[in-house]
Amino acid sequence: MRPKENTEEFVKVRKPDVKTSREMDKRTLDDSLAAMEQTMRAKSADQKPSTARIITLRRMIKLTAAAAVIIVSISFYVAHQGPGEQNDIIIAEALDSPAKIMTMKSLKIAFRRGGIEGIENQCEKALKILGPEPASLSLADLYNGSQS
Amino acid sequence: MAVSLIGQVDLMVEDNILVWKFNRGSKDALRRIYEKFKDDLLGLAITLLRDRSLAEDVVHDVFVSFAGAVGSFHLSGTLKGYLSTCVANSARDRNRLRSPRNAEPGIIQAAGSDSDGPIENAIGIEESGKLQDLLARLPYEQREIIVLHLHHEMRFREIAKALGISINTVQSRYRYGLDKLRSIVNSVVTK
Numbered sequence: 001m002r003p004k005e006n007t008e009e010f011v012k013v014r015k016p017d018v019k020t021s022r023e024m025d026k027r028t029l030d031d032s033l034a035a036m037e038q039t040m041r042a043k044s045a046d047q048k049p050s051t052a053r054i055i056t057l058r059r060m061i062k063l064t065a066a067a068a069v070i071i072v073s074i075s076f077y078v079a080h081q082g083p084g085e086q087n088d089i090i091i092a093e094a095l096d097s098p099a100k101i102m103t104m105k106s107l108k109i110a111f112r113r114g115g116i117e118g119i120e121n122q123c124e125k126a127l128k129i130l131g132p133e134p135a136s137l138s139l140a141d142l143y144n145g146s147q148s
Numbered sequence: 149m150a151v152s153l154i155g156q157v158d159l160m161v162e163d164n165i166l167v168w169k170f171n172r173g174s175k176d177a178l179r180r181i182y183e184k185f186k187d188d189l190l191g192l193a194i195t196l197l198r199d200r201s202l203a204e205d206v207v208h209d210v211f212v213s214f215a216g217a218v219g220s221f222h223l224s225g226t227l228k229g230y231l232s233t234c235v236a237n238s239a240r241d242r243n244r245l246r247s248p249r250n251a252e253p254g255i256i257q258a259a260g261s262d263s264d265g266p267i268e269n270a271i272g273i274e275e276s277g278k279l280q281d282l283l284a285r286l287p288y289e290q291r292e293i294i295v296l297h298l299h300h301e302m303r304f305r306e307i308a309k310a311l312g313i314s315i316n317t318v319q320s321r322y323r324y325g326l327d328k329l330r331s332i333v334n335s336v337v338t339k
Contacts, residue, residue, distance in 0.1 A: 020190050029178075032212050035213075
């Protein structure tokens, strides 16, 4: 055997057989477990949102809720109140001119107010005024109130 | 060969499972890791420092530091290799801090001969405790690499990476250390 390998073998087989003491085990394990718990506690604290973040979040939630309420209110108002008055005015104007009764705008308003029935009523009104075949009214005139 | 390879793979798998559990806050996993490596690590620290109470402090500090890394610990090699490296690094720091007067008690200046005589003659007179006396006569850097390589089965590449030195330095320290150890043993046998 070569001297180098000889020495290596000599060292290898004489690995010290050391045992830890009970006191050392207790001290090391206690301190290690305490360090482990401390790290875990610190990490979980980092994950919790800070007070400032909670306040900001609350403000954002409040603002979002307020914006949502405003949007819903405006939508509700536009759908039921505002345009309704406008519609009456428009329809009243439209009634003045028979051609305008059949314009897309008036039909649209009629649909909004009464759905298909509203359109039918509007059409009936128009037919009553214009008659079944108005000779003086073209299709273009029917759908474009401004030209009549 | 194949059996030892399978055994090594099993150990690595076990280590990885332990580390996985440890990272999820398992105290049992930490206890298991400590129980598994405590004696080897204490042996390494004692061989490097030649002082049991200092060695116990080193192992204690290494485990406390390891436990503090819960949740973010990443194992790249073997767990034993990692912990051995931590112990070696901590022992080196302690060794630097020790005053030269208190350092390595019982060290006798090596009066070795350069002959390559048979080591077997020394086997009868040297036990593991005596080996530590012999190793203590080596410079700290050489002793560290010999012990990590031969007792803790770390490769030269691993040791170089762990200690932050080149693999050539590791190999030359190992070679010089072995030569010196052989000289020391031969001189003891001659006496």
